[in-house]
Amino acid sequence: MSTPRPGAKVRGSESGSPINALFDLLGRRWTLGILWYLGEEAPRTFRNLQERCGGVSPSILNSRLKELRDADIVGRTVDGYVLTERGKELRSFIVPLAKWSARWSQEVYGYERPGMRQRLDQE
Amino acid sequence: MSTPRPGAKVRGSESGSPINALFDLLGRRWTLGILWYLGEEAPRTFRNLQERCGGVSPSILNSRLKELRDADIVGRTVDGYVLTERGKELRSFIVPLAKWSARWSQEVYGYERPGMRQRLDQE
DNA sequence: GTAGCATGCTACTATTTTCGTAGCATTTGA
């Protein structure tokens, strides 16, 4: 799949406006998860990332990483994959979703993450 | 495609943790765009939404809307589709992406939305 | 120096999603 690019035609959008290009990018499977897990301490290596993303197939992981590198959201160092400064900023918008999703689960589906009852009340 | 549900097995994740369920939901094509455009004044009707989303096929749009209604993110009124309170809250996390994507386009791809030069400097 | 192991990734087929188009049933307004 081609990397979405603002100004160029994006999947399903003639205009290729920045927000649509971004939605195209983020709306691909595993992209959000990669951003999420890359922001944590440990992962970074291909295999580790793959594991955290629930065993995503390496071909897809590789595609996503390539797209994210093209977009200057992910970079590489000797230690493996990392978020760029821009990528960290993007991730910061995603972080609050964790809390939202916890409430959502609880209120809509009655699901509670084991041992999370108190923590949710507090924060 | 089945609606992802926290606590149940989600695409690619055994745990079905809330954040993974959410990523599964948002990582489907058009979901982010639907949230985005539903938050604006005008759309609401099926056809209007379809148009704004670049002519997405009605079968997909219908699937996405069903998923989002299952998730209590989208609701229906006599006027058509609307965001629920929960959905509005979710959308609020997505709104800042517009500004981020404008800079991203400019800095990474040299793309500028016509007539946006000044506005970007200001905000 | 070679045997084992981890890592990053490519290849390939199978399955699932999405696209694109056609069109039907219902409502609205003239």
Next chain:
DNA sequence: TCAAATGCTACGAAAATAGTAGCATGCTAC
């Protein structure tokens, strides 16, 4: 009662993703 708009379903074609196998490279230990 006719035309137009709306919400949606059906269905074959195309594209994306999954799943598995395995290869090349770089360690590390013996």
